[in-house]
Amino acid sequence: MTRQTSSGIPLKPVYTATDLPADHLPETVPGSAPFTRGAYPGMYRTKPWRIFQLSGYGNPEDERERIKFLLEHGETGFIMEHDRNTADHLYNVDHPEVVARHEDVGLSGAVILGVRDYETILDGIPIEQYYCHPGGAVVQHGPFALACYWTVAQRRNLDLKKLAGTGQSDFFLTYLGCITKQQVPARVGLRFNCDIIEHCAQHMPRWVPVSIAAYNGADTGLNAFQELGALFANAVEYLDVVKARGNLDLAQLAQGIGGVNFRVSMDFFEDICKLRAARKMWHRLLTERYGITDERALRLRIHVVTAGSAMTYQQPLNNIARGTLMALASVLGGVQSLGVSGYDEAISIPSEHAHQMSVRIQQILQHETNITAVADPLGGSYFIESLTAELEERAWDFFNQIQDEGGFINTLDSGWLHQHASQNQIEQEMALWDGRKSVVGVNMAQESIEPLEINGHEPVEGVWENAMARLETIKRSRDQKAASQALRDLEQACRTDKNIMPVMGTAVAADVTLGEIGDVFREVFGDWNPPIQL
Amino acid sequence: MQKNMEEQTPPAKILLAKTALDGHWRGINVVGRALRDAGFEIILVGMAQAEEIVNAALTEDVDLIGLNMGGRIEVVERILEQLAAAELDVPVFAGGTISPKNCRLLAEKGIETFPPGSSLHDIVAAAERLTKGTF
Structure with missing residues (x-):
């Protein structure tokens, strides 16, 4: 029977030295160009990956308590989730669209109306000690979220130049996967992001000004090489616009945006190879297209979120195994930062226990398995090197198709990217129901003696009021x-080409x-x- | 004979709406496609408020309403109340992230639910059953 990866790459029963790609360099080590084997030489011996979980709900006080809970239980950076109804749409709570479904408010993040709510959430959290994602995952929300965070830092007399974190400002989220009721045109979003990039280079050099989250493309349906190709097509938009503005050194710009976000799902080896291919592609893009030589810029840093869509509603405790496998693949792929989806992901945002479990999975990998001892343990494997090269080739092809369509932003405006995602969604669903793909508890092994019913996170009452x-x-x-x-x-600033930050x-x-x-x-x-x- | 009958009968109409201000479209896209392939006419109204759903159901004279839930059950209850107030006797079924507890609460109100991992065959079968006799 023919076997293939989830993106459709044919798989042989076994690989040998003859499958190694032509450009395979057996003597290359992690931390050296082209960085396929890892961004840094020592990898996890030098620095463990960051345990970084999405978190927040309800009132600002509820969000603070959950963040503190996670930090106390071993999280090593923290994320502020915002209420989707208000933040993603830039609506206040009295907006008619919000009022019409006000019970939903606070369900998937705290309601954060302004800098005072930021102060409430961050009260008692030493933000100078942590890498933080303070919100702004959605492009049009990015400028507001970043400005609120730095204002809190200024009021604490912290040096903004030392502040570390990212706002994300990701196109894949609300222009592809989770489309908002109202948002600024994508080209305006590109301008906002470039404003943030330039502002951060000057005032917050340690901040990752935008973090391309191809995760959101992948969970919408893009396959592994499409996720790669689209991510770099997005990066090229930033690089070209900021280069044309002429205010920033290109290497500094590339270093700023070289912290990205991928999805790792259940195709174990393909997902590992995707992360390896990503680092190689970034190196090639920057050196060949932009002539950048600064090594700090050429190392792609990767945050992974394990696939929420891989977590099943049925038999939810099985998701602890899935979370572990996806986390293991992420680590073998060489991530710098990792968030593991909750075992109750298909039901709600994580309950306290599911959240703790996501941290525990990572701690078990870091402290019990000895996998942190050796960098890129899979490097040199005939299969891994071959699949990495194959993904890279297909990803460049997809990248070039996007360029032929007029670039990444054009493929969002035209729906070209949505069409690709949609086709894959249908195909993946069909594979599930005609038996080509098996998911335990969903289309096989459906009988279960569940020890308890999982109902997920219990929403807080009165958040909207x-x-x-x-x-x-x-x-x-x-x-x-x-x-x-x-x-x-x-x-006034919006109407001119002045930086809005x-x-x-x-x-x-x-x-x-x-x-x-x-x-x-x-x-x-x-x-x-x-x-x-x- | 069969073919003739199909030509004479218009397909049953299903209104698909998203109850929350959450634009994840993967689920509704896949379900909408399956229902279309099964011969239903699909009316998409997106992230709609209770009033908009009732109005669209009236205007389009639909045979079934499918609610894609991404939020709390109270929002769905408001839609059901407004449908009742408008004396619209159209069956409703729901899909999306619905906890087991909320599935039971909706079942008590006669609403069939299809949480993540539900089979498209089951969804199509439910749509056929719920629209039976309406066309």
Whole structure:
């Protein structure tokens, strides 16, 4: 029977030295060009990967408690999740679309209306000690989230130049996988991201200004080589625009955006090889297309989130095994940072116990298995090297197709990328139901003696009402003149080609709220027209 | 004979709506495609409020409403209440991230649920059963 990877690459029953790619260099070590074997020489002997979990829900206080819980249980960086209804859309809690389904508010992240809510969440957390993702995963939310975070840091008299973390500002999320009701056109988003890149280079050099999250493309359906090709097509948009602006050194720019996010799912070896191919491709892209030679820029740093879509609703405790396997593949692929999806992922955001389990899985790998002792233990394997090369070749081909379509942003605007994702979604579903693909508990081994029923995270009551009260307090107690002026300045900056980040900083410090910023964006830029109907 | 009958009868109409402000479209895309392939006419209204769902169901004269849940059950209950208030006697089924507890609560209200991992065959079969006699 023919076997193949989940992206359709044919697999032989066994591989030998004759399968090694032509450019295979047996003497190359991790930490040296082209970095296929790893970004750093010592890998986990020198620095363990960061345990970095998505976290947050409810009121700001609830989010703080969950973050503290995770840090106390072994997490080594932290993530602030924002309420999807408000943050992704830049709506305040009194927006009609939010009011119409107000019970949903706070379900998948805290409601964060402005800098005061940031202060509440971060109260008692020494942010200078942690790598943080303070929100802004969604492109149009990125400038607001970053400005709120640095404002909190300034108020604590911290040196912004030492602050470490990322806002993400990812296109794959709301322009491909999870399309918002309203958001700025994708090209405006590209401008925002380039503003962030330039601002961070000057004021927050340790910050990863944008982190391309191809995870969101993969969980929407893109296969392994499409995920790779699309990620680098996105990177090229940043590199070309910022290069054309001419304010930044290219190597500094590349280093800034060289912290990316991939999905690792259940095709164990293909996912390992995808991470190896990614580092090699980044090196090749920067050296060949941009002539960059600075080694700090050429090392691609990778955060992985294990595939949420691989976690089954049926027999959820089996997901602990899946989380472990996906985490192991991520580590064998050489990640710098890792988040493991909760075993209750198919039901809700993680319960406290599922969250703890995601941390424990990583701790078991780090402390009990001895896999951290040797860098790139799979390097030199005939199969691994062959599959890495095959993925790279197919990924460049997909990258070139995107260039032929006018570039990454054009493929979002036109729906070209959505079409590819959609085809794969249907194909993956068909494979499940005609028996070509097996998932335990779903289409085989469905009988189970479950010891307990998992109902996931229990939502907090009254989140919307509390947020309405906070919104009222902010508007009543702020210096209204300063807030209005800041909003006018923001609008002015939006209408010119000025970098919006300095005025965004002034605005959030003046207690301008999320929805007011959204109103300015909607007024100036209008809405993106999604290429697909939901 | 069979063919003739098919030509004369219009397909049953299913309205598919997303209850939450959460635009993940993978589930609704796959389910919508399967229902279309099975011969149903699909009306997509996206992330719609209760009122919009009721209005669309009335205007389009649909035979079945499919709710893609990504949020809390109270939002679905509001939709059911407004359907009842409009005296719209259209069956409803639901899919998406629905906890076992909420599946039971919806079952008590006569709503069939299809959480992640549900078979497309089962979803299509339910749609055929729920629209039986309406076309």
